[in-house]
Amino acid sequence: MGVFVFLPLVLPLTAWPVARLAEQHLHPRSATRLLAGVAAVLAVCSTLCLALIMVVGTAQLPGNPLPDGWSDPEVRAAVPYDEVAGKAAIPALLAVAVAGGRTLWRHLRVRRRATRALAGLPGSPVAVLPDSAPYAYALPSRRPGRGRIVVSTAMLARLDSRERRALFAHERAHLTGRHHRYLLAVQLAARANPFLLPLRTATEFCAERWADEEAARAVGDRRATARAVGKAALVTGGAPLAGLASFAAPGPVPRRVAALLGPGPPARSLPPALTPAGLATLVAAAGTLASALSSVNATVALFLVLHAATPL
Amino acid sequence: MDRGAGRRAGEGRHERDPRGRRRGQGELEAQVLSVLRLSSGPATAAWVQERLDGDLAYTTVMTILSRLLAKGAVTRERLGRAFVWQAASDEAGLAALRMRRVLDGETDREAVLASFVTALSPDDERLLRGLLHEASDMPAGPEVTGTEQAPEG
Numbered sequence: 182m183g184v185f186v187f188l189p190l191v192l193p194l195t196a197w198p199v200a201r202l203a204e205q206h207l208h209p210r211s212a213t214r215l216l217a218g219v220a221a222v223l224a225v226c227s228t229l230c231l232a233l234i235m236v237v238g239t240a241q242l243p244g245n246p247l248p249d250g251w252s253d254p255e256v257r258a259a260v261p262y263d264e265v266a267g268k269a270a271i272p273a274l275l276a277v278a279v280a281g282g283r284t285l286w287r288h289l290r291v292r293r294r295a296t297r298a299l300a301g302l303p304g305s306p307v308a309v310l311p312d313s314a315p316y317a318y319a320l321p322s323r324r325p326g327r328g329r330i331v332v333s334t335a336m337l338a339r340l341d342s343r344e345r346r347a348l349f350a351h352e353r354a355h356l357t358g359r360h361h362r363y364l365l366a367v368q369l370a371a372r373a374n375p376f377l378l379p380l381r382t383a384t385e386f387c388a389e390r391w392a393d394e395e396a397a398r399a400v401g402d403r404r405a406t407a408r409a410v411g412k413a414a415l416v417t418g419g420a421p422l423a424g425l426a427s428f429a430a431p432g433p434v435p436r437r438v439a440a441l442l443g444p445g446p447p448a449r450s451l452p453p454a455l456t457p458a459g460l461a462t463l464v465a466a467a468g469t470l471a472s473a474l475s476s477v478n479a480t481v482a483l484f485l486v487l488h489a490a491t492p493l
Numbered sequence: 494m495d496r497g498a499g500r501r502a503g504e505g506r507h508e509r510d511p512r513g514r515r516r517g518q519g520e521l522e523a524q525v526l527s528v529l530r531l532s533s534g535p536a537t538a539a540w541v542q543e544r545l546d547g548d549l550a551y552t553t554v555m556t557i558l559s560r561l562l563a564k565g566a567v568t569r570e571r572l573g574r575a576f577v578w579q580a581a582s583d584e585a586g587l588a589a590l591r592m593r594r595v596l597d598g599e600t601d602r603e604a605v606l607a608s609f610v611t612a613l614s615p616d617d618e619r620l621l622r623g624l625l626h627e628a629s630d631m632p633a634g635p636e637v638t639g640t641e642q643a644p645e646g
Contacts, residue, residue: 291595294595294598295592295595297518297519297591298519298588298591298592298594298595299519299588299591299592300518300519300520300522300523300588301519301520301522301523301524301526301527301584301587301588302523302584302585302588308585308588309585310585310586310588310589310592311582311585311586311589312589312592312593314593314596316596331592333589404628404629407624407625407628408625408628408629411621411624411625411628412625414613414617414621415613415618415621415622415625434613434617434621435617435620435621435624438621438624438625438628439624442624442627442628
């Protein structure tokens with residue numbers, strides 16, 4: 182296994198260029214799928230290797246529950262472990278498990294509580310709630326086609342009829358595209374390996390752009406869609422969520438509006454190989470492949486060594 | 494006649510929600526509220542209980558009414574030795590009150606619910622106003638500044 186076991190922990194770095202470039206050069210639909218897929222594979226490999234390092238590390242600890250044979254001098258010689266890395270992997274893997282579990286639990290809790298809040302209303306696809314706070318969001322459901330759009334009257338009051346149609350089309354695109362799955366996948370991935378955070382941000386942006394483009398297509402008016410996004414952001418933007426720092430770079434909403442005011446995205450799903458975006462995609466693909474191969478290599482190597490060392 | 498309408502509404506909800514218990518609380522609140530809305534004036538808890546789907550205990554009805562009171566969906570006043578209750582909002586209003594509690598209680602709900610828009614920084618806001626100005630066929634200024642801001646002066 183050797184040094185290969187550490188590779189998947191840092192190979193997510195190869196996906197950084199594509200996270201940046203996919204936003205600009207790919208259709209948002211392809212970009213979302215590509216980035217979420219790459220992030221998921223890299224996260225799984227990274228966690229797998231953390232677990233392998235942990236097994237090696239745990240076998241050194243006195244009183245560990247693993248078979249005694251696993252800490253034989255012969256095994257130690259075959260598995261090049263590092264005292265520090267092996268032990269550091271234990272809290273690291275625990276942290277990954279806790280953070281991932283919390284993310285998943287919170288996701289399901291918000292969905293459950295929001296669904297319960299709507300109990301007693303007729304089961305129409307759109308729930309309009311009389312509320313002075315402007316909000317609009319897509320509430321996914323386990324059963325496809327049963328997701329609902331939740332929008333407050335305060336939000337609708339600020340938009341004209343075209344803009345409202347754009348808003349509904351945007352949320353419907355989230356629901357029919359099952360975007361929450363991509364979002365959850367990249368959130369879990371970013372918990373598994375912090376190097377995947379830029380992929381998470383990029384995927385979230387691309388999913389919004391994807392829904393924006395669907396909305397613009399459904400309404401047939403890019404400017405009205407841009408106005409809907411911009412107005413909605415201005416009426417909700419007064420109270421940013423606590424704990425969110427404001428960054429100097431333009432945030433996602435102005436970039437979304439600017440993109441809608443520009444021409445539509447390229448129709449092709451993958452960029453030609455000899456452009457920066459194409460090269461970045463190739464690098465990310467190579468990184469993902471290398472990560473997967475290293476993980477498999479390390480897993481097989483460790484399995485063979487430990488299998489040989491385990492008395493049956 | 495009022496009674497029949499209340500029953501039918503209640504039964505319909507039960508049929509739509511066969512999974513039962515855990516979502517029951519929200520359903521019951523909505524049911525009690527809809528029954529209360531059928532009353533022309535303030536009604537007692539016993540009146541509400543009578544018009545519900547039969548199998549609810551008086552104390553359960555009282556609990557649900559108190560919960561609705563805490564949410565501001567009903568009001569009550571003392572009449573003799575008992576309380577009389579009156580609906581203060583409709584089912585959609587109740588759902589809105591409940592939704593606000595969910596949204597206010599979750600600091601990172603943005604991460605979960607695909608919200609239409611996310612928070613803006615001051616720089617973003619300036620940039621966005623410029624873009625909107627460009628995008629609008631109509632003046633974007635006063636219309637989007639938000640009516641909730643306190644009037645100045």
